[in-house]
Amino acid sequence: MTTLRRKLERRRAAGEIAPPAAEPDARARGEQAERDRPLGATAPAVEPDAGARGGQAEQGFFGFEGDRSARIARLREAIDRVGARSTRGPTSGRAEARGPTGGARPAFAPAEAAEVEPLGGDRVQTESGPLRVFETWLSPEHRHGRAPIAGALDVPARTVAQLALDASFERVALGDMLFIDTETTGLAGGTGTIPFLIGVAWFEERALHVEQLFLERLGAEAPMLARLAERLERASCVVSYNGKSFDWPLLRTRFVMNRVKAPPLPPHLDLLHCARRVVRERVESMRLVELERALLGMERVDDVPGAQVPALYRAFVETSNGALMRGVLEHNVDDLVALAALLGWLARRYDVAGLGEDPSETLAFARVAARAGDEARAARLAEAAAGVAAQEPAPQTVDAWMLRAWLARRAGEVAVEGAALRAALEACGSGERGDLPGARDDRRVAEVHLALAKHYEHRARDKARALHHALRTVPAESDAACARRVARLEAR
C-alpha cells in the first residue's frame, strides 16, 4: 500500500501548487469579507493573478488555498514593513532582508544571525523556569492624549460601581487595581489561540508600573502564568477592555492547558461594557484606539494595527528577531495606559455630567445611574439632558422625558410623571407641530400616548384623558390590545 508520506509527496509534486506560498489566514479573512458583503454588492477587485490559474480550478490543497501568491506576497510585504519600522534605528533596513517574496525559502528557517536583533527586556528566573519580562514606569504626570492616567486613582469606588452596574466595586480598594491586556496569536479563541504577551499594570504611589510577561518560546507558559497568578492575588480588582469575553477566557484556558490551577479572579471591570453604555452613539466603532482618539484626543504614532499582531509574532517565533516585537510591546503598553486614562475619563464625566455639553452623553449617564439604582442622580441627569436638548426637539429629548417619567413612576410621584410625559409628547412634535424635521416617529409617539394612557387610567385616574390617549396607542401595542384598553375605559 501507498504510505501516507508518499501520497503527501505526490500531492505536493502535483502541479502548480507551491506549498510554501499557501496562506490559509489570508484566505480565511477573504472568505469572511466575502460572507460579510451583502448579496449583489460589487465584489472587491480580484487579485490580478486570479485569471492566470492555467485553466485549473482552485481545488485547495488540503483546504489551504493554492495559488494566491500575489495576495500573500502583499501580506508579507506588510509584515516586513512593520518589522522594518519597529526597529526604528540604523538597523531598520535589515528586517526587510526577508524580502517581499519571503515564501521562496522555508519560512521557518532561522534567519541569519546578523539579522537578528535582541529582544530586550529582562530574563527573570522563576520557580517554574525563566521568564522574559519588560518593565515600564510612567510618571504621575503622564497623559494619554488629554487624559492624565493617574486620574484613574481619583475615582470614587461608588462611581466605578455605578459605571460597572456592579455594587461589589463599592468595597474595592481601587488603589490596588490591576490593568490587564493581552496580545494573542489570533482572535478566534479556543485552545489554539495563545496569549503570548500578558501586559499588567498597577499604580505605585501615583506612578503606573507596567509589567509585560512575554512568551519567548512556545510551550513555556508556566512561568508566565505563575507570575500572572501572583499579580492577580495581590490585586483588588481587574480592569480590562473586552477582557470578560476575550482575554480572561483565553487565560483560563491556558491555565487548564498547562495543568496549573487557575487563580480566582477578583472583581472584573470590563471598560468595553462601561464605555459602550455611554458613548456608543458617538464613536464609529468600539475599538479602544477609536475611543482614545475620539474621547481622549490621543493619536498613536506608528501604531501596530492589532490585526497584524499574530503574523508578527509568528514571524518572531520563526526568526527570533526581537525587532519584530518592538512595535507589539509598545502597542500593548499603549493599550494598558489607555485603560487607565479611559477609566479616569469615564468617572470624571460621570461625576460632572449634566453640566451642559452633549445631551446624548448626559442621557446615557442618566440611564446608567437609573440602572445602577442611583435614582436621584438619574432624575437630575434626565432633566438636564431634556433641558439641554429642548432648544431643538430631538429624539433624545423624548427619551430623556420618558426616562424621567419612568423614574417618577417608580418613586410614586404622579404629578411629576404626568408632567414628564406631557413634555415628552410635546417634544415629539405631535399634532400640528408634526412637521418638524426628524421629530416625528409614529411608533415613538404611540409609545408616549400609551404611557400617558396608562398614567391617566391607573395613577392620575382621569378617564377622559386616558381615553384620549388610548385611542392613539397603535402601533406601540396591537390593535386588539388597544381595542381592549378603549373598551375597558369606556365601560367605566
Next chain:
Amino acid sequence: MSELGGFEEPRRLPWRRETGIPAALGRWERRGRLRHVVLDRTLPPREAEYAEAEGEGAGVAVSPAVRAALAEAGVCRLYAHQAQALRLARERRDFVVATPTSSGKSLCYNLPVMEALAEGASARALYLFPTKALARDQEEALRGLLQSAGLAHGAITYDGDTPGDARRAARQRSGVLLTNPDMLHAGILPHHASWARLFANLRYVVVDELHTYRGVFGSHLANVLRRLVRIARFHGSDPVFIAASATIGNPAEHAARILGRPVEVVAQSGAPAGPRRVLVYNPPVVNAELGIRASYLKTAVSLTFDLVRADVPTLVFGQSRSGVEVMLKYLRDRAVRAKIDPSSIEAYRGGYLPETRRRIERGLRSGAVRCVVATSALELGVDIGSLDAVVCAGYPGSIADTWQRFGRAGRRRALSLAVLVTSSAPLDQYLAHEPGYLVGAPIEEARIDADNVEILVQHARCAAFELPFEAGEPFGTVDADDVEAVLELLTEHRLVHPVAGPSGRTVYHWVSDSYPANDVSLRNIDSDNFVIVEQIAADRRSEGKPAERVLAEMDFRSTHTMLHEQAIYQHEGAQYQVERLDFDHHKAFVRKVEPDYYTTAMTHTKVSVLEVDRHAGLCGPGGEATACAGDVSVVEKVVGYKKIKFHTHENVGYGEVQLPELQMQTSACWVTFPEPLIATRPESRPEVIDALRGLSVAMHTAATISLMVDPRDLGRTLGDRREGEIAPGKGHGPGFDPTIFLYDRFAGGIGLAPRLFECHVELLRRARGRIERCDCREGCPACVGPSLGVDAGPGEPTRAGAPLASRKALALGLLDAIGIDGAAAVAGASEPLARDARPAGTRESADAQARHLDDALP
C-alpha cells in the same frame, strides 16, 4: 382475520366494507395489481428472547434505581441483546449493536450509561447523533429515564440552537451531553479546556446511527473521534465506545474503522416481532424504448389509499420534500372523493416539535389519523406509534435505509406490511430486478477511509490547534511516522512551529491566526459551496426594482455539471436558467423560465494512472483482461451540454461550456480490455467502445448498491482516447486498451475503489445479471444506459444505422470473452460481494417471479 385489535375506537363508515391488511391485499389482487409485484415474502415472526431465558439473569442484575426506571418505562425483563450489551459495557469493552429498528437498541447504551451515572455524580457520557432532531428526541426519552431512576444528572442537547444559559449548564453539570459530530468538531473540541469537566470524567461515548456515517462523512467522523480520544486522554479519561447501527453487511468492520479500535458485535436481536409481509412493486413499463415506467408516486398513492380505505394505519415515505407534498395532496384529494376526512392524512416534516409529534401519535392511536406522509426515517426519530403498514415511494438509496423505514411499522405479534414502490431510476430498477437483496442477508457494506490524506490533514490541523503534537505521537491508527509527515507539511505551511519540548522531543505548537475547524465541513469535502441567486424581474411587489433572492446552495463539484451558463436548474418543481456563473465569487445567477426542455452536461473525463497497487488477471475464451486498483489522477471537464425535450427526450440542441477543469488525485478500480481482445470482435470498434461504456454503467450501478453510496460519489469513465497517458495497460502491447474506470469522486479517495477491486469478479457478474435481466430492448438507465450513439466521440467514424439492439448483446459477449459468463453469475453467489448466500428468488427472472407470485396468491 382482522387487524382491528390495534384500534381502540375503529372508525366505522355507514356502508359495510372489509378492513385490515388482507382486505387491501384482496383488493389489489382483484384489480390485477399483484402482477407488478416482483417480490412477495412473508418474514416469519420472531419470539422474544429474554436474558433470563439464557440463564444470564445473575449477570445482568441492574441497580434498584435503574430497575425502577425500567419498570416505569414498561420494561420488566431485558432482551438477550440488551443484557449482552450491558455485560460488554461492564467489562469495558467497546461494541456495536446492529439489530433491527424498534428492537430496543437505545437501551443498549442507555443502560450502561445510567449505571455509570448511578455510581458517581461526576460521571459523564457523550452521545453523538447525525441530526439535531434525533438528539432532541433522545434527550427527551433519556431525561424521562434519568428522572425515574432518581438521577439528578441532566441530559442536555448541545447544538447550534442551544441558548447561552443551557450551554453553561451543559459544560458544568450535564451528565449526558447529546450533540452531533459537526458541533463536537467545531464547537466543543477546539474549546475543550472549557469542557474540562466533561472530558475528565468521560465514561462512555455513544455513536448512534453508525451506518449513516459512510463515505466522506464517515471518514470525517473517524478523524473527529481520533481527536476526541486524544483530548479525553489529555484530561485523563479513557471512555468506552458504544455504537448502534442499522443492519448492514459489515457492522463490526465499519465500527472498527470509525472508532479506530476493534469492537465486539451485538447482532442477535432478542426483541419479538410479528410476521411481516414485504412486497416490492415495480410499476409497469409505459415506454419500452426509454425504459420509462408508470409514475411511482401515483402508484404509491394508489396503493396507500387502498390501505387507508381498509383502515390500516399507514406510513408513507417520499424521497424529497416535494414528493411528500405531491403525495399528500393526491391522498387528500382522493380522501375527499371517497368521503373520508382528509385531515386523517397527515404530513410529517423534519423539525416538528415534540408536541406536534405527540398529537400525531395520539391521532394514530385513536384512529383520527390513518396515514402519515414523511420524508426520512431519521427525521422521525423515536417510534411514532404503532403502524401496520409502510409504503416507500422510491428506493431510499440503501437497503439499510429501506429497512429503517420498513421498521417503523410492525407489531410485536400481528402481521404488518411493507411495500417498496420502485421508480424508473437505475438503482430502483436494479433492486426491482434483484429484489432478493432486500430480504436476504445484509449485503451492503459501509465504507470509509479515515486515512484519506485530504481529510486526515484537515483534521491533523484541527488536532494541532486543540493540543500541540509531540514527535512520536500517533493519531488514532495513523502511526507516528506518518503523523510526522503531516506535521512537516503543516510546518511548511506555517501553521505549526516545532519547538524542542521539555522531554527533549519536538513539540509542534499551533502558530496560525485561524480556527481550522471552521474551514472543515464534515458533510462535504469541499467547503466552497456556490450560492444560487434568483434574479426576479421588476414587478409591483418589488416596487419596480429588480430583486434578488438566494434560492439554494450547491457543492463545488456539482456546480460544473448543474450550474454552467445556460443550464436549466430545477428547484422545487420550477425551472430556472443559469444566466451567469460568477466562478470567482461562487455565485450562480438564475432566472425563472418555463422551457420545454432540460439540460444535461457533457463531461469529458481523463483518468491517468499514477500508481498501481494491486492487479489481477481475468481470463476467458476470448483473451485476457486485467483488473487493477491504485491511485489515479482525474481531470473532469464539462465541455458542453445537451438540451433534452421533456417527455419525448429528444435532443433539441447543444451548447458549449467554458469552465475550468476539476482535477484530483484519488483511488480507482479499473478493468482493461486489451487491444488484441477488441481486435478479435467482429463488430466495429466504435460499437465495441459503446458497449463497453454501457457495461461501465451497469458496473457503476452494481457498485453503488453494494457500497451504499450516493451514485455521484463514485465516478465512472471509459478510457476511450488513444492517448498513452490514459491507457494503463502497459505490457499489453502498444496502442489503445479500452479501460473502464470506477473512482472515488473525492480527492484522496474514501475507501470505495479498493473494496471494488477486492470483489471485481462479483461486480462484473452483477453487472452482467443486470444487463441480462433488464426488460428494456436496447439499453435504459437501469442497465447499460441509453446509447449515446456510436458516433459519440469526435474523430470516431460515424456509422449510421448501427444495429443498436445488439448493444446489450455485445456487452454480454465481451463479458463472455473475459470469462464472466451467465452461469457464473448464478453460481458466483459465494464471491466476496455476497459473502452471505443470496436468496433463491434472485435467480429467477423478474417476469417469471411475478408470474410465480400471482399463482401463489390466494
